[in-house]
Amino acid sequence: MDQGQISEHGFNYMLDCVIAMKEALGDKVSLALDCGPGWFLPDAIKFAQAVEKYNIMWLEDMLTGDYVPWVNPQAYRELTQSTSTPIHTGEQIYLRHNFKELIETQAVRVVGPDPADIGGIAELKWVAEHAYMHSIMMAPHGTANGLLGLGALINVCATLPANYIAFEYPSASDPFWNEIVTGLPSGPIVVDSHVDLLPGPGLGLDIDAKAAKRYLREEDAGFFD
Structure with a gap:
C-alpha cells in the first residue's frame, strides 16, 4: 500500500463514512475499522481523535500491519496515548x-495475532494471556486462513481469558473448500454472533482426501498417497 499524507478532502470523506456507518448501526452493533497500513503518525492521531465521540471498537493497523515486516511499537504507543479510541495491531x-x-509498554489497546502467522495456537494463547495481565484486549485475525483457520480460531478462542473480544471470521477462499473439508455444521456457523465448538477431534475439521484429489495439480497428484 502506498503511504502518503491524507488530504483534507480525503480525511473529511473518511470521517463522513464513519458517521454514516454509525448512524446505520446505532449502538446495537459495534463498529471496528481496518485502517491500513499506510498512514503517517500525525494523520493517524488526528483521525483517532476525530472519531472518539463515535465509540469505535478499534482502529486496526493504522501504522503497520499487512505486508510490513516490522512492528514500530514506539509510534503505536504515541498514537495510543494520544486518543481514547482503542488502537489494534498484530495480524502479521x-x-x-x-x-x-x-504489550509491556501499553503501545496498543487490542492485539490481533493470527494463528497461521504467529506460529500456531500455542503462541497465540501465550500472547492472549500476556496481554490479559497488562489489561490489553484480544481480537485475533484470520481472514485469509480459510476453513482450517476457522477451526483453529474456534478452538483457541474458546480457551482465551476474559480479554477476548471476537475473532475475524475466515471463510472458504475457494468454493471447492466446502467440498473437501469435513466437520462443519450443516446449518449456519454463526448464530446470534456466537459460534459453537465443533464436535470433531483436533481442530474439529479434516480434509477429505478423496474429494481433494480432483483439485490437485498434476505435479501434486500423489500428495495424499
Missing part, C-alpha cells in the same frame, strides 16, 4: 517475542 507478527514490547 511472528512469535510471542515480537508482541512483548507492544
